[in-house]
Amino acid sequence: MNNQRGFFFNVDWITVLIYLALCTIGWFNIHAAVFDENHPSILDLETSYGRQFIFILTGLVLGTVILLLESRFLSAVSPALYVVTVLMLILVLAVGRGVGGNQAWIDLGGGFKLQPSEFAKFATCLLLARYLSATNVKVTDPKSFLIAGGIILLPMVLIKMQPDDGSTLVFCSLIFVLYREGLSTYFLVIGGILITLFITSLIFNEWYVVIAVIIVTVLAAISIKRNRPLLFKVIVGAVISIGFIFAAKPLYNKGLKKHQRDRIDVVLGLSQDKKHVGYNQNQSIIAIGSGRVWGKGYLQGTQTKYAFVPAQSTDFIFCTIGEEWGFAGSVTVLGLYLFLLLRIILIAERQRAPFSRIYGYGVASIIFCHVIINIAMAIGYMPVIGIPLPFISYGGSSLWSFTILLFILLKLDSNRMGINHA
Template identity: 80%
Template sequence: MNNNNQQRGFFSNVDWVTVLLYLALCIIGWLNIRSAVFDESNPGFLDTDTQYGKQFIFIVTGLVIGTVILLLESRFLSSLAPLFYVVTVLLLILVLAIGHNVGGNQAWIDMGGGFRLQPSEFAKFSTCLLLARYLSATNVKVTDVKSFFIAGGIILLPMLLIKMQPDDGSTLVFCSLIFVLYREGLSPLFLIVVGLLITLFVTSLMFNHWYVIAAIVAATVAIVLTIKRNRPLIFKIVAGALISIAFVFVVKPLYEHGLKPHQRKRIDVVLGLTKDNKGVGYNQNQAKIAIGSGRVWGKGYLQGTQTKFSFVPEQSTDFIFCTVGEEWGFAGSVVVLGLYLFLLLRIIIIAERQRAPFSRIYAYGVASIIFFHVLINIAMATGIMPVIGIPLPFISYGGSSLWSFTILLFILLKLDSNRMGIIYG
């Protein structure tokens, strides 16, 4: 009797607003997957031979997984974080040996029955768990060099293994966890430096490097003249300017020898350095046409011509937002983006009300990964960023993706439901 009351208590403490947002995004995804692959000769909703039929199964099983997580003990999640991490690392190693190659990435393990498991998706929640466990430990401060490098190593290991597949999109997702370190005390200067390096990299590709160097020198002189007598700060600014100038000189060699030809072409297309609407730029060009053709209110469900005639490749997965834009229009796109924004704000609210550092740190890991996925996927579909191939959370087709995001989110819901009973760990 006590166990039943306890379980009802856990469920009553669940943040149902977040659950409803999760369900809304899953349903939107299911409907848009159906539209993306719709066949008039087979108009049913639940045919398991179709992607939308399989996605319905993934959603139902995802809800089962979420319910099981809510029934677990919260401390179980923290204590087994190292085991989860080790298992996913072993799976990432295994996929390099026996993995199934799809689209040039050896990222899937064939499970039989037409189902494939993508370990890189599950590495996201296991990395968040172990990072939260480590950073919440006593005497661990991200401002300490040792702690910073250990935390960085936790993030870097799965990144390197995923890069070997090679899956650049999933690799970059782990970079979002830098925001977790920032929330836990990492200096804002670190993020500023990273932002400046990215800016220098892009501008050095777009303009003559002498123009970029001239801009650096002019900005440095202006700042030094403003500061005047603060010699230690002037020394740091001048040193930073010299490092920036040196970086500008190595951008082109890094770009030409560090990236593969197709990766350089994708970046060139986005930066406007080249135009290739029939080659590397085809996907993004068709994606922009599809989204733009929806105008304000869209063409209507199952009425998208770009969608119906498969002009946009991978439209049920990486480019699913094109279906939203074409058939639901600007209004529908705003609704979808609004749901994501509401979800992210809700996760941050959940994070800040946690009494346990472990739960707070994990929550920010969840927010960072979901934010990065949404930002990059939509920027990719609208031509703002190069195509790197990452799914739109809860909406893109795929069992591994949906289940991993479900696990990621429901672990947070479980920790939050018991926040008053967890103070440490």
């Protein structure tokens, strides 16, 4: 089946329509978020909303080009793409432009900037899929696991050095790809336990948490006393957990900057917001709540109109949706994301080639992580870490990278009945 037939007949157009819907919603809400009465036209190229229109059009061109590529090319070029993005991440540390405290951007001139960390996401997904789909590679094998972990960890370290904690955290979501490919559930359980212990150790006195761990361990030991191997693992796990509990606060104090700790302390209720470190979040929550059921109407949001919420066209774009379109609009957007994620998983599961399936789960993991963190940040359930809402937040790098991420999967899916991409 040739490329033209694959393009017209085999592309998952339902996913394309969801993509277009989200891009359109983003465009109109960027217009609302930074509306300028001197430039009222949504197509005015001197404004952010005018530039977003250009980003959407160029994104569609990128998507079309990807759909016309050979599927085998996407697998073959993945190592080169990964190397290029890693080099860009190194370059940005030397010549990058600081925005919002992060040295994460390369200035291209003319008001345009490039954020390499965004493009590192699809490059990492491609190389990870290529490696895990190779013959004799099993994620349960320690060597294979370490190599796969290294593919994920390298860009994470470079992005952390910028420092861009939001993008760094997104790469952690790729653990779900490893889990789908056979990684033991114990790793997810252990990760969940460590996160829980870390948070509870910050909220409560360490000794209270240690006593709780000891009680749980004793009860578990009594119930499995005849299973000595499992009993041994439980005891070792308890010892490690207790050590981690006492290390939590030193790691927290030394691993994060003061303004980051202040934001987390406010979210966890450990301190009052006397320094107004939670101002952005508080204004975002007010904006979303004021929209009530049906919203105030397009361009009628007072929190939006008077710019109470900083970064409202980027990190806090969801509060514009909440204020002007209300609960109904917010649920509609969440529904579109849910539909998109379910569609991506469906596409991933119907692939004949392991490479395509693994890549599909990478796409789902990254988009899911972005949506959850961004919206949780906007409604006050997570500290502000600066992460865009996929296809909706303003920005060329973000929109293009998510477009490339998604359309590569659509291309692989359009050719699923043809060649094996692994």
